[in-house]
Amino acid sequence: MKKHSAGSTAIILLILIYLLIPLVVSAIYSLFSNWTGIVPRGFTIEKYVEIFSDPLFRAALARTILICIIPIVITIVVVLLALFVTAIYFPRLEKYVQIICMIPYTIQGVILSISILSLYVSNKTILGNRLIMLIGAYCIIILPYIYQGIRNGMRAVNMPVLLEAAEMLGASKLYAFFRVIVPNILSAIIVSSLLAVGIIFGDYVLVRNLDGSAFQNIQIYLYQAMKSDGMKASAVFVVIMAVTFAISAVVLYLQSRQNKSAKGAK
Amino acid sequence: MAYIRFENLNKSFGEKAVLKDINLDIEQGQLVTLLGPSGCGKSTLLRCLAGLETVTSGKVYLDGTDITDVNPRDRGIGMVFQQYSLFPNMTAAQNVAFGLKMKKVPSNEIDTKVNNILDVVGLSAQKAQYPSQMSGGQQQRAALARALVTEPKVLLLDEPLSAIDALLRHNLQVEIRRIQQELGITAIFVTHDQEEAMVMSDVIHLMYNGGIEQSARPIDLYTQPKSTFVASFIGHYNLLSAEDMQKATGEKPESGNVAFRPEIISISRTPIEKENCFTMHGTVNVSLPHGNILRYATVCNGVQIDVDVLFGENEVFDRGDEVYLAVSKSECVYL
Numbered sequence: 285m286k287k288h289s290a291g292s293t294a295i296i297l298l299i300l301i302y303l304l305i306p307l308v309v310s311a312i313y314s315l316f317s318n319w320t321g322i323v324p325r326g327f328t329i330e331k332y333v334e335i336f337s338d339p340l341f342r343a344a345l346a347r348t349i350l351i352c353i354i355p356i357v358i359t360i361v362v363v364l365l366a367l368f369v370t371a372i373y374f375p376r377l378e379k380y381v382q383i384i385c386m387i388p389y390t391i392q393g394v395i396l397s398i399s400i401l402s403l404y405v406s407n408k409t410i411l412g413n414r415l416i417m418l419i420g421a422y423c424i425i426i427l428p429y430i431y432q433g434i435r436n437g438m439r440a441v442n443m444p445v446l447l448e449a450a451e452m453l454g455a456s457k458l459y460a461f462f463r464v465i466v467p468n469i470l471s472a473i474i475v476s477s478l479l480a481v482g483i484i485f486g487d488y489v490l491v492r493n494l495d496g497s498a499f500q501n502i503q504i505y506l507y508q509a510m511k512s513d514g515m516k517a518s519a520v521f522v523v524i525m526a527v528t529f530a531i532s533a534v535v536l537y538l539q540s541r542q543n544k545s546a547k548g549a550k
Numbered sequence: 551m552a553y554i555r556f557e558n559l560n561k562s563f564g565e566k567a568v569l570k571d572i573n574l575d576i577e578q579g580q581l582v583t584l585l586g587p588s589g590c591g592k593s594t595l596l597r598c599l600a601g602l603e604t605v606t607s608g609k610v611y612l613d614g615t616d617i618t619d620v621n622p623r624d625r626g627i628g629m630v631f632q633q634y635s636l637f638p639n640m641t642a643a644q645n646v647a648f649g650l651k652m653k654k655v656p657s658n659e660i661d662t663k664v665n666n667i668l669d670v671v672g673l674s675a676q677k678a679q680y681p682s683q684m685s686g687g688q689q690q691r692a693a694l695a696r697a698l699v700t701e702p703k704v705l706l707l708d709e710p711l712s713a714i715d716a717l718l719r720h721n722l723q724v725e726i727r728r729i730q731q732e733l734g735i736t737a738i739f740v741t742h743d744q745e746e747a748m749v750m751s752d753v754i755h756l757m758y759n760g761g762i763e764q765s766a767r768p769i770d771l772y773t774q775p776k777s778t779f780v781a782s783f784i785g786h787y788n789l790l791s792a793e794d795m796q797k798a799t800g801e802k803p804e805s806g807n808v809a810f811r812p813e814i815i816s817i818s819r820t821p822i823e824k825e826n827c828f829t830m831h832g833t834v835n836v837s838l839p840h841g842n843i844l845r846y847a848t849v850c851n852g853v854q855i856d857v858d859v860l861f862g863e864n865e866v867f868d869r870g871d872e873v874y875l876a877v878s879k880s881e882c883v884y885l
Contacts, residue, residue, distance in 0.1 A: 442633055448602055449635040449693075453700065454623045454652030467639040 307525055314518035331519040335509075341520070344505040351491075351501060352484045355422035356477045359430045362423075364473075367434060368461050371443055385431035388424050396421060397493035414495045421490050426480035433476025437469030471538050478535045482528055551614060553578035553736055554599065554704060559608035561594055568594045570760040572608070576753075581730050581737045583747040586757035587783065592740045595757070596706050599738070601625050613703055623652075628697030632709040634689045636681040642692045643668065643677040649700040667699045668692075670729060687718045694726065698733065705730070705737040711746065723749050744784055748772065756780055778885050781809040786845075787883075788812060788855050798853040799828040809883040812845065812858040815875050819865070822876040830855060830875040834867045848873060 314331055316324035335341045363385070370378045388396075400421055404411050411417070443465055450460030466473075488503040500508075502524060510517040552575030561569040568591045576582050584592040597603040599610055601622030610618045617625050628649075636645050643664050650660045668674050671691040681689055690710050697705055707726070711719045727750050730737045741747055747754050748768040755765045764776045775781040781789050787809045796802045816822055822829060832850030839845075839861065846857045846867060855875060867873060 441638065442635070445631055445633050445635045446637060448622075449629070449631060449696075450637070450648070451602075451622050452600060452627065452629045453649035453696065455648075456623070464637050464639070468637075 307522075310518040310525075311522050314515055314522055317515070331513075331516050332523075335516060335519055335523070340500070341505060344500050344502045347500065348485060348502040351418065351422065351499075352481050355419050355426060355484070356430070356480050358419070359423050359426055359480070360434070360473060360477060363427070363431050363434050364466070367431075367438060368458075368465075371438070372447065372457060382431070382435075385427050389428045391424070393425070393487070393489035394493065396424060397490050401494065415499060418491060418494045418499065421494060422484055422487070425487070425490070426483055429479045429483065430476045433472050433479065434469060437472025438465070440472075441465060441468045471541065475535050475538055478531050478538075482531055485524065485528060485531075551611065552576060553613060554738075555609075555611040556595070556599075557609040557611070559595070559598065559610065560606045561591075561598060561603060562606045568760055569598070572760075572762060574755060574762060574765075576736065576738065578736050579734050580752040581727065581739060581750060582753045582755060583739045583741060583751040584757055585741060585744060585747040585754050586763075588742055590757040591760045592742075592757045593708055596708055596738060596740050599704075600627055600629055600706055626700075626703045627706060628700060628702035628704070629706040629708065630690065630693045630697050630710040632712055634681065634686065634693070634713070636689055636692055636696070638681050641678050641680055642673055642684065642688075642695075645681070645692055646696045646699050649696060653700060663699055667695045670698075670732070671695045672725075686714050687722060690714065690722065691725075694729070698729070698735070703736070705735050707737060707739045709740055709742070712741070712743075719746075720749075726750065756783065758783075775809065775883060775885070778807055778809070781883065781885060786812050786856060786858070788815075789885075790853065794853045795828075798830050798832075798850040798855065801828060803882075803884065805884055807885045809885055810877050810881060812856040813843070814881050815855070815857045815877045817846065817848075817857050817859060817864075817867070818874050818876075819867075819872070821874045824876050824878070826879045827876040828879060828882070830877075832873060832875065834869055834871045834873055837867065837869060846873075848875065850875065 312324065313319075315329065316326055317328050317330070318324060318326035366381055370381050400417050404417055406412070411420075446464050446468075447457060447460050450464050451457060455463065485502065487501075488507065491499060491501050491504060492507075502520075506517060506520045506524065509520050554574075554576040556572045556574040559569055559572040559574075560567065572595060574595075584595060586592045594603055598605050599612075601617070601620060605618060608618075609616055612625065612627075636642075637648065640648070646664045646667060647660050650663060655663070664677070665674070668677050671694055673688060673691050673695060676684055676688055676692070679688075681692070684692065693710070694707075710726075711722055714722065723746055726737075726739075739747075739750060751768055753765060754768055754771050756763045756771065758779050764771060764780050766774070771780070772784055775784055775787070778789060781787040788811075789807060789809045790798065791807055792803055792805075795808050816824075821831075830848075830850040832848045832855065834846050835849050835854070836847040837844060838847070840858075842861055843858045844861050844864075844866070846859070848855050848857060857875060
């Protein structure tokens, strides 16, 4: 292994500082009430108490979590079934599935939301419901991440042989898929869904364009807080970052566990 | 009717015919080997019996019933695969129990059966281990136990030892043969390794290019190849055309090609006088030690003849030495 030179360490430190400054400054800003002198005074966690006791904030947080879960579950089920069918019955279609699942990478949120609106806004069925539109839009946005994660997981297990082995032992293909393949790619599924959680948590554009302020998620709450109280906005921002960090930590933990079990295999 | 019968079996992948009109009978209680070079159709034939490939035309019978269109899971066939195929999320014991659970065997019965079969394959100590904690040999033993525990009518083994290193492979060959004879189960073993086929089988079906080239007991296949392909695939036959034979020995053989095994040739520094022999005179070109035997590649009047001698009890020759060779005419195979 190469020894790290002082230069590369310095560069990494600089980048770290650059990335952490906004976060640290926001955290400090949210914790002090008096900014008239050079050194801030008046340490207080009042803003955190305030936002956590604000039912609107809790509702926004709950909504955001709820609006995360539904599209993720839908997308995982759809991708799993699609990959199952292509792997077993139509292996030649796999590359088309891949292309379709990768397209959303290139679509900007604004374009996607405007397109969905113009398509469905005059629809009188359930598809015209703003919330359904939002869920659908999130499904599209997270599709590449979920697809890539699950497909990589499937590559790591030898799916055709495992399915054939299960079939020879008396299991149906679908049963074998959910009993044998899915448990083996579970950590891949979890990792990709946590990625999707991060994406939906950070969304402002889609929810703003599709639902306006009718559906107040955490980003909308943040936006409104910014207009009224900078200190409160900073506190909200810190909470969002904390939740995102927590998600990342879980992802890293799961990945390291997966690597460990992969290393154990000879 | 034989226990297993393939009748006029054809299988094509698109335009490519992989199995061409196979007719094959397999008797109950035997271990038979499908032997052949890669791409000869041996694995495909096995998979047709398992039901993992559909046949293009023809019939497959097992135990008197036509199973051509029966679902793989209803055929009562156990299979061990080439790649490790244990379910990674289950322990050895859970893997073995999988097939019994599918059959809805009561759980106390499952435990007894699983313990018994793990004992037979020598894995009792590993029953709580996951596949990633087991060696390749242990994994294939567990896969064997998993295939055997449901008491299948026939056990299929698709090159199960090809990923395992040489020493362990030899042990497992003997082991599989022992278990097969102990349980009296009918087994079909696919391999491209002729030594493995020789060691394990009651009958070898040598396949070539989508057909059965020769079916025989291992020793008969070795000593009496029926075609030039069999002679070139089995052992290290010297396979000479009539012209080469005349160049090397000065005699024209009665017909066609002549094949003789390198270990039946006598080699000496002085001319060999023997009745009914082809005699040759040449020089040693290469000497290759194969452990217990030494293989000399000699050149006799421009024709290469390989000679095997047991190492130790024979005179050792060097590159460039002049040698005389003799091979009994009755031991040659005329093809």
